[in-house]
Amino acid sequence: MRLLRTTTHPDINNLCGRSFHRQAARGIILNGDDILLLYTERYHDYTLPGGGVDEGENLEQGLIRELKEETGAANIRNIEAFGRYEEFRPWYKNDFDMVHMESFCYTCSIDAELGATQFEAHEIQNGMTPKWINIHEAIEHNEHTMANSDKKGMSIERETFLLKLIVKELLA
Incomplete structure (x- = not known):
């Protein structure tokens, strides 16, 4: 899968530290200029499910499991690779210095009606909810959060980059 971007968090001075590797699958589900995203109240941001x-x-x-759990999506189909976003971020658990995170993004289709979600406890605590939103509004919202919030999560820069790339490549 093509590499979209590699980023290293500014707190990481050296990639030789103790790290672990995590892979994530993320869905790009479009309906015209609307996109299915997750809004997280704690971080006041929009992210790909x-x-x-x-x-x-x-x-x-x-990907299929996560989409079902986080959005209630059904009949997930037409799955196609979009690209991979790689990042190195600090990690303070289990004696690791950093996490090497790879997000594999896929376009796909789902049935129009969303079912019940099956969020994990921390997702519920963070106020996570699936939402169809105009992609341009989501980008504007995330940019405002990045510029004005001290509670933003580390994923918002990745997500905003991906949303802008989706506009450029899939909606142009």
Whole structure:
């Protein structure tokens, strides 16, 4: 899958530290200029639905599971690779200095009606909800959060980059 971008968090001075590798699958689901995203109240941002791939799953299986859990999506089909976003971020758990995160992004189609979500406890605590939103409004919202919020999460820059690339490549 093509590499879209590699980023290293400014707090990481050296990529030789103790790290672990995490793979995530993320879905790009469009309906005209509207896109299905997750709004997270805690961070006041919009992100692509998806998340970590479990042991024993391939990327597409992880994508399908995550979309069902986070959005209630059904009949997930027409899955096509879009690109991979790689990042190195600080990590303060389990004696690791950093996480090497690879987000594999896929375009796909789903049925129009969303079912019930199956959020994990931390996702519920963070106020995560699926939402169809105009992609340009989501970009503007995330840019405003990046410029004005001290509670933003580390993923907002990745997500905003991806949303802008989706506009450029898929909506142009």
